[in-house]
Amino acid sequence: MNQQELPANAFINPSGSNKESIENFVSKALHRIISVISSSEIRSSLPKEINIPTQTIPEESIGDEKLIDQLETLLLSSINPSHPGWIPHMDPPPTTASLIGDFATASVNNNMLSVEMSPAFSRLEQQVVDKICQMFSLGPNASGVLCSGGSLANLQALAVARNEKLNTKEEGVQKLPKKPVLFASEVAHTSIQKAAMILGLGQDSVRAVSVDSESKMIIDELETGIKQARNEGKTPFCVVATAGTTTTGNIDPLEEIGKISQRENLWYHVDAAYGGALVFSNSHKDKLAGISGADSIILNPQKWLYVAKTCAMVLFKDQNQLVENFRIGAPYMEEDEDLINLGEISLQGTRHADILKLWASFQHIGRKGFQQLIDESYHLTNFLHNKLKAINCIQLASTPEMNIICFRGQPKWICSSRWDEWNKDLQKYLLDKHEIFFSLPTYNDGKWLRTVILNPFVNKETIKNINQGITSYIEKTQEYT
Amino acid sequence: MNQQELPANAFINPSGSNKESIENFVSKALHRIISVISSSEIRSSLPKEINIPTQTIPEESIGDEKLIDQLETLLLSSINPSHPGWIPHMDPPPTTASLIGDFATASVNNNMLSVEMSPAFSRLEQQVVDKICQMFSLGPNASGVLCSGGSLANLQALAVARNEKLNTKEEGVQKLPKKPVLFASEVAHTSIQKAAMILGLGQDSVRAVSVDSESKMIIDELETGIKQARNEGKTPFCVVATAGTTTTGNIDPLEEIGKISQRENLWYHVDAAYGGALVFSNSHKDKLAGISGADSIILNPQKWLYVAKTCAMVLFKDQNQLVENFRIGAPYMEEDEDLINLGEISLQGTRHADILKLWASFQHIGRKGFQQLIDESYHLTNFLHNKLKAINCIQLASTPEMNIICFRGQPKWICSSRWDEWNKDLQKYLLDKHEIFFSLPTYNDGKWLRTVILNPFVNKETIKNINQGITSYIEKTQEYT
Numbered sequence: 001m002n003q004q005e006l007p008a009n010a011f012i013n014p015s016g017s018n019k020e021s022i023e024n025f026v027s028k029a030l031h032r033i034i035s036v037i038s039s040s041e042i043r044s045s046l047p048k049e050i051n052i053p054t055q056t057i058p059e060e061s062i063g064d065e066k067l068i069d070q071l072e073t074l075l076l077s078s079i080n081p082s083h084p085g086w087i088p089h090m091d092p093p094p095t096t097a098s099l100i101g102d103f104a105t106a107s108v109n110n111n112m113l114s115v116e117m118s119p120a121f122s123r124l125e126q127q128v129v130d131k132i133c134q135m136f137s138l139g140p141n142a143s144g145v146l147c148s149g150g151s152l153a154n155l156q157a158l159a160v161a162r163n164e165k166l167n168t169k170e171e172g173v174q175k176l177p178k179k180p181v182l183f184a185s186e187v188a189h190t191s192i193q194k195a196a197m198i199l200g201l202g203q204d205s206v207r208a209v210s211v212d213s214e215s216k217m218i219i220d221e222l223e224t225g226i227k228q229a230r231n232e233g234k235t236p237f238c239v240v241a242t243a244g245t246t247t248t249g250n251i252d253p254l255e256e257i258g259k260i261s262q263r264e265n266l267w268y269h270v271d272a273a274y275g276g277a278l279v280f281s282n283s284h285k286d287k288l289a290g291i292s293g294a295d296s297i298i299l300n301p302q303k304w305l306y307v308a309k310t311c312a313m314v315l316f317k318d319q320n321q322l323v324e325n326f327r328i329g330a331p332y333m334e335e336d337e338d339l340i341n342l343g344e345i346s347l348q349g350t351r352h353a354d355i356l357k358l359w360a361s362f363q364h365i366g367r368k369g370f371q372q373l374i375d376e377s378y379h380l381t382n383f384l385h386n387k388l389k390a391i392n393c394i395q396l397a398s399t400p401e402m403n404i405i406c407f408r409g410q411p412k413w414i415c416s417s418r419w420d421e422w423n424k425d426l427q428k429y430l431l432d433k434h435e436i437f438f439s440l441p442t443y444n445d446g447k448w449l450r451t452v453i454l455n456p457f458v459n460k461e462t463i464k465n466i467n468q469g470i471t472s473y474i475e476k477t478q479e480y481t
Numbered sequence: 482m483n484q485q486e487l488p489a490n491a492f493i494n495p496s497g498s499n500k501e502s503i504e505n506f507v508s509k510a511l512h513r514i515i516s517v518i519s520s521s522e523i524r525s526s527l528p529k530e531i532n533i534p535t536q537t538i539p540e541e542s543i544g545d546e547k548l549i550d551q552l553e554t555l556l557l558s559s560i561n562p563s564h565p566g567w568i569p570h571m572d573p574p575p576t577t578a579s580l581i582g583d584f585a586t587a588s589v590n591n592n593m594l595s596v597e598m599s600p601a602f603s604r605l606e607q608q609v610v611d612k613i614c615q616m617f618s619l620g621p622n623a624s625g626v627l628c629s630g631g632s633l634a635n636l637q638a639l640a641v642a643r644n645e646k647l648n649t650k651e652e653g654v655q656k657l658p659k660k661p662v663l664f665a666s667e668v669a670h671t672s673i674q675k676a677a678m679i680l681g682l683g684q685d686s687v688r689a690v691s692v693d694s695e696s697k698m699i700i701d702e703l704e705t706g707i708k709q710a711r712n713e714g715k716t717p718f719c720v721v722a723t724a725g726t727t728t729t730g731n732i733d734p735l736e737e738i739g740k741i742s743q744r745e746n747l748w749y750h751v752d753a754a755y756g757g758a759l760v761f762s763n764s765h766k767d768k769l770a771g772i773s774g775a776d777s778i779i780l781n782p783q784k785w786l787y788v789a790k791t792c793a794m795v796l797f798k799d800q801n802q803l804v805e806n807f808r809i810g811a812p813y814m815e816e817d818e819d820l821i822n823l824g825e826i827s828l829q830g831t832r833h834a835d836i837l838k839l840w841a842s843f844q845h846i847g848r849k850g851f852q853q854l855i856d857e858s859y860h861l862t863n864f865l866h867n868k869l870k871a872i873n874c875i876q877l878a879s880t881p882e883m884n885i886i887c888f889r890g891q892p893k894w895i896c897s898s899r900w901d902e903w904n905k906d907l908q909k910y911l912l913d914k915h916e917i918f919f920s921l922p923t924y925n926d927g928k929w930l931r932t933v934i935l936n937p938f939v940n941k942e943t944i945k946n947i948n949q950g951i952t953s954y955i956e957k958t959q960e961y962t
Contacts, residue, residue: 003937005853009577010846011787014521014563014938022515022577029581030511033588034503040495050600056612056840060847067578067844071585074837077601078589082495089598091831094590096490096503097548100510102587104552106789106838107514108559109575116920117570119531120558131537148629148791151830159679172683173654180655191830194809198640198828200681202653203809302831306492308587310629310833328675328684347679349632349672350572350783352791352833356555357587359537363548365491366541372486439597456484456492 007061012107029068036075037082037093041457045086045437050077084457085431088439090246090274090303092454097364098308101357112146112351113343114330121353122342128359132299133315135279137292144315144322145346146354150273151191153298153314156326156347158182158195158238160296160316161267163325165237173200181229183207184240185217185252187443189271192240207236215250215398217241217257226264238267243288244275247441247450248397249404251275255290262293270294273312275402277304280370284378287401295321304403304454305370307361311354373456377403380463381453387467393474397443403453406443409470413478420447426473434469436462488542493588510549517556518563518574522938526567526918531558565938566912569920571727571755571784573935578845579789582838593627593832594824595811602834603823609840613780614796616760618773625796625803626827627835631754632672634779634795637807637828639663639676639719641777641797642748644806646718654681662710664688665721666698666733668924670752673721696731696879698722698738707745719748724769725756728922728931729878730885732756736771743774751775754793756883758785761851765859768882776802785884785935786851788842792835854937858884861944862934868948874955878924884934887924890951894959901928907954915950917943 003010009021053070055062062070080086082093110118112125125146133142147153163169166180173180180201184192186208196205207229210221226236239261241252254270261268270291276299278284291297296316302309316322327344343349365373381403388394388407397406408423410416423440424447430436438449451466484491490502534551536543543551561567563574591599593606606627614623628634644650647661654661661682665673667689677686688710691702703720710717720742722733735751742749751772757780759765772778777797783790797803808825824830846854862884869875869888878887889904891897904921905928911917919930932947 003850003853003857005847006850006937007845010850011574011577011937012515012518012563014519014561014565014574016519016522019515019519022519023512025577026511026515026581027508030507030584031504033581033585034493034500034507037493037588038495038497038500038503041497047600050604052601052604052608053840053844054608055844056609057843058847059849061850062844062847064845067841070844071581071837071841074601074605075585075589078591079598079600080495081590082493084495089592091590091592091598093492093495094587096492096506099584099587100507100514100552103511103580103584104514104556106575106580106583107518108556109562109572109789110559111570111572111790117560117572119528119560120533120555123531123533124555127533127535128537148633148833149829149831151824152629152633152828155679155828162681163678168681168683169678170684172660172677172686173681174657174660174683176655178655179653190809190811194828194830196653197644197650197807197809198636198680200643200649200654202649202655203651205653300831308590308833309592309831310829312831326678328671328678330671343632347633347636347675348630348791349675350630350781350790350793352629352789356552359534360548360552362538363534363536363543363551364488364545366486366539366543368540369484369487369491369542372484376484456487457495 025064029071032068032072033075036072040080040082041084043080043083044435045080045083046431047077052077082455082457084455084462085435085437087451087453087455087458088437090452090454092306094308095306095361095365097360098357101360102308105353105356110353112353113349114341115339118353121355122339124359125342125355128355129313129315136297136315138315138317141318141320142315143319144313145342147312147314147346148310148348150298150300150312151194152347153312154191154271155195155198156314157269157296157298159199160322160325161238161269162199164321165267169325176235178233178235179205180237181205181207181234182238182240183209183222183225183236185209185211185242187211187215187245187247188240188242189246215245215248217252219253219256222257222260236264236266238269240269240271243270243272243291244402247443248406249274249400249402250398251287251401254288258290258293267295268293269296271298273298273300274303277374280367281374282371283375301358304374305361306373307358311358377453380458381405383460384453384463384466387463391470397448404450406448406450408446408448411477422477423447423449429473430469434465436466436469506545510552513549513553514556517553521561521563522565524561525916526561526564527912528558533558563936563938565936565943566916566918568932568934568936568939569918571933571935573787575789576787576842576846578841579838582841583789586834586837591834593834594830595822596820599834602836603820605840606823606836609836610794610796617778617796619796619798622799622801623796624800625794626823627792627794628827629791629829631779631781631793632675633828634793635672635752636676636679637795638750638777638779640680641803641806642719642750643680645802646748650806659714659716660686661718662686662688662715663719663721664690664703664706664717666690666692666723668692668696668726668728669721669723670727694879696726696729698733700734700737703738703741717745717747719750721750721752724751724753724772725883728924729887730755730881730883731879732768732882735769739771739774749774749776751778754779754781755784758855761848762855763852764856782839785855786842787854788839792839858934861939862886864941865934865944865947868944872951878929885931887929887931889927889929892958903958904928904930910954911950915946917947917950
């Protein structure tokens with residue numbers, strides 16, 4: 001190497017010649033990063049100001065020290081998810097093992113594209129995925145792959161569903177005599193629509209099935225919808241059930257939807273991106289009864305299993321359906337006798353080994369540790385739920401089934417046309433005065449407050465603080481009216 | 482928190498209460514990881530044995546020490562990409578800044594889905610992407626997004642192309658009167674076929690245009706192909722050019738393809754996943770002349786810019802085409818007045834902030850540092866090229882235009898039906914005797930050896946070693962025949 005323009009520690013030298021300099025640079029940077037995260041509690045969960053370096057690509061190195069300074073500035077301008085008041089989204093603080101896992105993954109930079117390029121991680125991914133298939137009781141032929149996020153996982157499941165049911169892998173959708181349609185509840189995740197658009201089915205191919213007052217798909221409406229679509233000359237091919245709806249965390253009637261799908265010869269996909277984590281809790285996994293009937297399931301360990309994002313997976317009851325209906329071979333790749341190149345059966349080609357941080361988190365926390373995290377968040381959710389029920393003007397969007405509560409004030413002393421504004425102000429008030437941050441989704445045409453009690457640093461004090469914040473805001477707004 | 486089943490350092494406590502324990506765990510793990518990478522040279526570039534832990538999900542924590550031990554075992558069972566003999570693929574050792582960037586990204590676990598969830602990184606991504614659009618001279622309306630890998634980047638570009646040219650976002654492909662087809666050279670990356678399959682066009686919608694002896698698309702064949710498809714009652718809508726073909730690293734005639742695309746009203750996409758990095762070298766960027774005429778471009782910093790995977794991007798000449806033809810809104814997300822939520826305009830929803838490691842690498846290495854890495858790899862490629870040309874029985878697949886050489890032995894003293902076997906044995910010999918690892922792609926129905934001189938630890942000694950290995954293998958096999 002003769003590269004005088006490069007910093008001497010630009011890369012880790014395989015001869016060990018710059019090991020000391022690398023250790024020094026990495027330790028300084030990591031010490032600073034850990035210090036930022038370790039002091040999260042004294043800052044707000046949302047940054048008070050956002051500072052972005054203006055220089056995007058300098059001609060020459062800015063040097064180690066300045067880089068670390070700017071990294072710190074960027075972290076301080078970011079969301080602060082381990083602050084106990086950060087409870088608005090399905091985005092947890094990450095496990096320590098995730099951080100180490102991501103560093104290890106990057107350092108060795110293997111490629112999940114092929115077995116040749118990631119001999120250990122390709123095998124590890126298959127082992128872990130197969131074990132999770134077993135936890136969902138998907139049967140002996142089940143398997144799957146990791147994906148960079150739940151939207152991709154849903155997209156891949158629906159691509160396989162489309163190709164399996166409509167035979168579109170080789171010749172596509174245009175040749176079909178009838179318009180294909182799929183069914184998902186009206187509160188299913190928007191990645192289903194996005195997937196339908198990408199898959200060439202069109203956004204309008206997603207038939208929204210109505211939900212009941214608990215945000216669950218109404219079975220009769222699904223049956224009617226399928227019948228109606230057939231009468232209209234469409235081709236129903238798939239039903240998507242949700243286990244853990246985005247806004248309210250409810251679970252569709254999985255068993256019944258599975259039966260209808262089977263009877264009607266439709267692919268049965270369960271979007272368990274969020275709720276799938278319940279298989280880790282012996283106390284709560286029965287909430288997923290019926291999920292073993294699915295043809296495909298997605299699960300995002302990046303949510304309720306606390307693995308740094310991204311980490312998601314798509315599982316298939318029959319691995320052969322994935323291989324036959326999705327695989328595109330790569331002639332520049334070596335084949336392995338026993339193992340499939342994962343890039344050939346996943347949406348992505350080159351892929352980061354997300355498996356390592358997932359595996360490391362499993363080893364460090366253990367199944368029981370995850371059970372406790374899940375069970376604890378249920379306790380705190382119940383505690384908050386009881387507090388909210390006791391407040392007169394608060395309405396719940398549904399009965400919580402997970403660690404998500406979606407609610408809004410409907411204060412009788414204010415005209416209902418101003419309720420959205422009132423709730424928006426409540427969100428702001430809780431952040432400004434109580435350091436509590438809720439999200440503000442639109443649901444049933446109104447603004448609601450949503451909390452996801454996922455953060456392991458939330459405790460009873462946090463819940464009391466929420467309760468106190470809401471009641472004092474109510475008193476304050478009552479006073480002024 | 483009352484979580485007795487969890488290790489005390491399972492998460493970084495925001496109060497700082499376990500900071501010492503976290504620092505201790507992280508430093509020990511990182512010290513071990515850096516030691517593994519710093520001693521890469523004394524091991525083979527391919528692991529001699531592969532050891533995978535059999536335990537996938539233990540009931541309880543295995544503890545910090547055992548976790549670190551097992552991590553080390555996994556790294557030692559992985560590909561060792563900074564070994565100077567690792568030159569088979571477009572997979573470099575990563576910049577040190579990438580490792581720090583990935584650790585920082587994971588630690589704060591922001592979500593690129595929305596501005597609310599990654600206020601600093603969403604802005605940073607836009608700044609950096611816009612700057613790279615300028616480097617490609619894409620004009621004032623250009624922008625784009627990062628994606629987890631080049632296959633997704635190609636998929637997103639082609640999704641926008643399909644929706645823009647065929648108006649399929651809302652109603653899909655089935656309603657179209659004619660079969661849509663796109664054109665790419667016969668040596669284009671297989672992710673184009675994968676994308677066509679996913680997009681509901683079908684694998685058969687990709688029309689392979691023949692290449693000349695230099696692996697470049699033949700312009701006349703493209704023109705004939707478009708005319709022929711129209712005569713067959715098909716609808717051509719897109720042409721894909723490649724800047725840096727996977728097997729031989731050649732560049733299609735970008736300028737001419739752009740002109741034809743414009744004249745025929747077809748979307749013009751350039752897959753510059755590999756070769757796009759040349760814009761960082763003042764000495765070599767003219768090889769991309771004509772790329773500014775593209776409607777979309779993909780670039781993978783995870784390849785020739787040495788950023789830990791995954792890190793890829795898709796750029797559009799007109800950001801409005803991306804927004805209008807791809808955006809799916811998410812009602813549970815807050816909107817920002819000036820900034821678009823990146824999850825609404827990308828294939829992925831939740832996304833890791835790959836921008837941070839890219840930005841950190843730019844700051845640490847600088848534009849000139851990347852230029853030197855690129856220029857140096859050209860020097861070494863030329864050096865090897867000259868050595869290979871001097872060996873009688875070696876044939877080149879094309880004239881190298883980048884740092885990739887694809888060649889094979891065609892030894893006259895052996896029947897040509899046994900050449901594949903001879904080359905396969907040469908690959909094995911070089912690994913066993915010289916610690917040099919080439920890949921063995923299939924090209925023009927034969928087995929070829931391919932090297933990508935990307936690794937910054939390759940030097941003239943490595944090239945001499947390759948030359949010596951090949952010549953001694955030739956002598957050895959001549960002797961025995």
